Amino acid sequence: MRTDPAQASARAFEQRRDRLRGVAFRMLGSATEAEDAVQEAWLRLSGTATDIADLDGWLTTVVSRICLDVLRARARRAEVASPEGSARVATGAGVDPEAEALRADSVGRALLVVLDTLGPEERVAFVLHDLFAVPFAEIAPMLGRTPATTKKLASRARLRVHAPARSEPAQLLAHQAAVTAFVRAAREGDLGGLLAVLAPDVVRTADPAALSPGMALVVRGARAVAEGALALRRRSREAALLLVDGAPGLVVPGLTGGPDFVVTFRVRDGRITAYDVVAAPDRLAALTLSLLA
Structure with a gap:
């Protein structure tokens, strides 16, 4: 019996959903937006007619680019709302704060707060490389940068995430x-x-x-x-x-x-x-x- 390609694709995606959700959540800090990004990746996969040799890499790239677009849109909104670049406090209509807090606990509220201080490109480079071990050569095309520049973005983010204490x-x-x-x-x-x-x-x-x-x-x-x-x-x-x-x-x-x-x-x-x-x-x-x- 031949395997239905659509069913095989759906099964392969579901096997990777948790990892993709983890990538998206660490990038966006919102369970709702992360789920939306993963669902968008599924829609793009289901609309792809060709076979994908490296499905893990393809899906990670798609989710990362979706998240990058969201982060850039946030940054633009913040610039319009406040020329000084003040901190953002989301109101999130339709978002359950209790569910968000529980999800944040699972990966560390502290990390999410610090990640939110990074620029979009820095955050994507740091999350993919430092948290998910994606090589810089694979991250660079997502950002439209060279691997060397992408490495510098991650390094700069790392210095901010792990800035030293100022006391003995x-x-x-x-x-x-x-x-x-x-x-x-x-x-x-x-x-x-x-x-x-x-x-x-x-x-x-x-x-x-x-x-x-x-x-x-x-x-x-x-x-x-x-x-x-x-x-x-x-x-x-x-x-x-x-x-x-x-x-x-x-x-x-x-x-x-x-x-x-x-x-x-x-x-x-x-x-x-x-x-x-x-x-x-x-x-x-x-x-x-x-x-x-």
Whole structure:
């Protein structure tokens, strides 16, 4: 019995769907957009009459080019919306935030947030080479660049993703421990845990966009600050621990991976003396985000 070519093609595609979805999600940071990109790749495959010798390579190329188009369109929209290139916060009509958050957990919220700070070509080069081991010679035609230039794009992205901390190891560990204890206590609704990690005279400042109506821009004192942190317990569950301007901080991502708001901390003797909730687009755009080693 002869195999129906259409059925064989569909079966081959389904065997590769999870990998393609993973590629697209890491590029786009959105489960919905990633699924759309994979579905578009299937439509192109099903409309191709010729046999494809290297189906893995062909599909990866198609998905990558679709994602690159989406990233470039995002960049153009961001430039029109804000000449300063401020951070993007997606509203995503029809997107389920809970599903997005669960998918982000599976590949690392922190990585998605940092990837969203890269330019479209840098992101594609880094994701394909560093995360999926695609050779530069295969990535270059997707970007319209030479392999050497593509390698430079990935290298530049790598330096941003893994930018070093700006403090000594012991200081970095103490700072990270305090921030980790803070976010853990906030997630668990643990008032005592928050009071233990906050200095008695701690000060919390915040941009208006980060707060619910009626909340104060400046709060002083450990108990008042702790109670305010507990009021934002749900958002703290979405937070990712990253380096923010070289020091451990927290980032709460928007639906496509970029920051909704960022929390920077000052720590002394193992306790948090101040933290600032940054949500204004111009301030977000000025921050450098990278992964903790």
